[in-house]
Amino acid sequence: MSCLKEQNQRSLDNGSETSAVYSSENYVRHLRTLDVNIDSGDHTDFSVPGVMPHGSGGEWSGYSREAGSSRMDHHCTNYRFYPPPHDAEPSLPQYQFATHGDFVLPQSSPFHLMNPSLANNSHLSSLGGQWSSEGPVHSNMLSGEIYDAVASICPDSKDDHGPESYRKQETMAELMPQNQMDISQSANGPLTVYLQHLDHQLGENATLLSPTCPLLACLPLGPTTASFPPTIWSSLVLLALDTATTTCLHPTFHSLSGSLWDSKSKKPCNCTKSQCLKLYCDCFANGDVCSNCNCINCCNNNEHESERYKAIKICLDRNPEAFRPKIGNGKLGEIKGRHNKGCNCKRSGCLKNYCECYEAKIMCSSTCKCVGCRNYEDSPERKTMVWDSPDTTFYKKAKCDKDKCPLSCITLDVVEATCGCLLAQAEEAEKEGYTLCQAEKMILEEFGQCLTQIVRSIFKSTSS
DNA sequence: GAGTTTGAAACT
DNA sequence: CAGTTTCAAACTC
Known part of the structure; x- marks a missing residue:
C-alpha cells in the first residue's frame, strides 16, 4: 500500500503524468494496457507486470535512454521508454499499419498496441521474472477512478489534487498525437511496440483484431478476458509482443510465469497422462505452474515454457474463456x-x-x-x-463448537442477509449509474458495515 | 492404497 | 453439435 500511495504522490508531484497505481485486483486490466504514460511528450513510462526491471533479466536498449528506470519499490515494475529520435528511420510497418492496429488495448486505454509482426524482426527473449499477485502495480487505469479509490485509502492524498487535476492530465494524454514507441532489445534484434492513440472508445464487445495472431484474435475484449489469471495474461502479452504467426512464441524467452500467484494455497495435482498441459490439470487450468505436485511427465513448469505456452494457446483457440474463473465473477453483470x-x-x-x-x-x-x-x-x-x-465436506471446515467458536453466529440467515445488503448496494449503484469503481467501493463499504454488525453481535453474545 | 465412480475436457 | 473417449479428482472399501 505504501507503494501505491507513494506512486500516487509522485504522480501528483510531477503533475504531468497520467500514471496511476492500483492494487492486485486490477492487475489484469493493467496488463492488458501495457501501461503507457505520457510525460511531456518526451518519454513514455511503460510497465509490464511480471517483467523484471532492467538488470533483472530483461535487457532493453535501443531508443530507451533510461530503460528500466525503476521508480518504485520491488512490487512495481516500471520501464521508461523514449520515442525514437525524430531523425531515426522508422522501421517498416509502424507507419504503414498505424491506422490498422492489430492489438487493441482495453477500453480504458487511450492507446493501441500495434502488432509489429510484419517487421519480421521482433523477438522477445530473456524476459525473466515472476508474477506476484500481491502489491500494487503500475497502470494507466483511468486516473480519476484511481483517484477515488486511492483517496479512500489515503485520504491525505486528496488535498491539492482533486479528480479534476487527474482528469485534466488524462485529457492531455488523449490529445497527444499518435505515439509510437520503439522498444528495442539488443540481444536478439529489436522488439518494437507500437502505440497508437485511440480516438474512440471500444465497445464492450469489441474483438481483438489480429490477423497474424489467432490467439489474440479470438479473445474478446472486456471483463471476460480481464479475469484470466496473471500467468495466462503474461503468456498472452508475450504472445502479443512476439509476432511469429505460426507459433506466436519465441523459443528462447524465459518465463514470466513462475507463479507466485497462488503457490501458497495451491493443491498439488496428480496428473499422469496429460503432462499437466490440459485443462484436466487443475494447476494448468488455474493458470499455475506445477510446484510440489505429484504429477508425472509434467510440462507445466518453467523448464517447458514453449510447450506450456503452446498448450495455453490451444486451449484458448478452443475456448477463449478457458482460463476464466468458472464461478461467476469474470464478466461484468x-x-x-x-x-x-x-x-x-x-x-x-x-x-x-x-x-x-x-x-x-x-x-x-x-x-x-x-x-x-x-x-x-x-x-x-x-x-x-x-x-x-x-460427514459433509460442505461446511466441514467451518464446523466448530458452538460454545467456543464465534463463527457459529454466522448462520445461513446471516449470510443471506449480508448478501442481500450487498446486492441492494449493487442495484443502487447500477440505478444511479455509478462507475464500476464507485460501485465496488459502495459494496465494500456495505460489506464492512455488515461485518461490523456481525462482530458486534458476536461480542454481545459472547460477553453475555 | 487399490479400485471404482464421476463429470469435465478432449476428441471424433 | 452430439456421442464417445480420456482424464484426474472424488469417493469407497
Whole structure:
C-alpha cells in the first residue's frame, strides 16, 4: 500500500503524468494496457507486470535512454521508454499499419498496441521474472477512478489534487498525437511496440483484431478476458509482443510465469497422462505452474515454457474463456456465486464434490444441465448436508463448537442477509449509474458495515 | 492404497 | 453439435 500511495504522490508531484497505481485486483486490466504514460511528450513510462526491471533479466536498449528506470519499490515494475529520435528511420510497418492496429488495448486505454509482426524482426527473449499477485502495480487505469479509490485509502492524498487535476492530465494524454514507441532489445534484434492513440472508445464487445495472431484474435475484449489469471495474461502479452504467426512464441524467452500467484494455497495435482498441459490439470487450468505436485511427465513448469505456452494457446483457440474463473465473477453483470457454464451432473445429485457447483459451495442454477439435482435452495438433502451431517465436506471446515467458536453466529440467515445488503448496494449503484469503481467501493463499504454488525453481535453474545 | 465412480475436457 | 473417449479428482472399501 505504501507503494501505491507513494506512486500516487509522485504522480501528483510531477503533475504531468497520467500514471496511476492500483492494487492486485486490477492487475489484469493493467496488463492488458501495457501501461503507457505520457510525460511531456518526451518519454513514455511503460510497465509490464511480471517483467523484471532492467538488470533483472530483461535487457532493453535501443531508443530507451533510461530503460528500466525503476521508480518504485520491488512490487512495481516500471520501464521508461523514449520515442525514437525524430531523425531515426522508422522501421517498416509502424507507419504503414498505424491506422490498422492489430492489438487493441482495453477500453480504458487511450492507446493501441500495434502488432509489429510484419517487421519480421521482433523477438522477445530473456524476459525473466515472476508474477506476484500481491502489491500494487503500475497502470494507466483511468486516473480519476484511481483517484477515488486511492483517496479512500489515503485520504491525505486528496488535498491539492482533486479528480479534476487527474482528469485534466488524462485529457492531455488523449490529445497527444499518435505515439509510437520503439522498444528495442539488443540481444536478439529489436522488439518494437507500437502505440497508437485511440480516438474512440471500444465497445464492450469489441474483438481483438489480429490477423497474424489467432490467439489474440479470438479473445474478446472486456471483463471476460480481464479475469484470466496473471500467468495466462503474461503468456498472452508475450504472445502479443512476439509476432511469429505460426507459433506466436519465441523459443528462447524465459518465463514470466513462475507463479507466485497462488503457490501458497495451491493443491498439488496428480496428473499422469496429460503432462499437466490440459485443462484436466487443475494447476494448468488455474493458470499455475506445477510446484510440489505429484504429477508425472509434467510440462507445466518453467523448464517447458514453449510447450506450456503452446498448450495455453490451444486451449484458448478452443475456448477463449478457458482460463476464466468458472464461478461467476469474470464478466461484468455476471452473478457472483454462480457457475458460468453450469454443471452436467447425472448421478451425484450435485451433492458431491464431483459437482463443480457443489465443490464451489454454490447452488446449481438455471445454467446447469444436471439431472436429479438436489443442490438447490430448498432441497432438504442440501439443508441437511450443510448444517447437520458431520460427514459433509460442505461446511466441514467451518464446523466448530458452538460454545467456543464465534463463527457459529454466522448462520445461513446471516449470510443471506449480508448478501442481500450487498446486492441492494449493487442495484443502487447500477440505478444511479455509478462507475464500476464507485460501485465496488459502495459494496465494500456495505460489506464492512455488515461485518461490523456481525462482530458486534458476536461480542454481545459472547460477553453475555 | 487399490479400485471404482464421476463429470469435465478432449476428441471424433 | 452430439456421442464417445480420456482424464484426474472424488469417493469407497
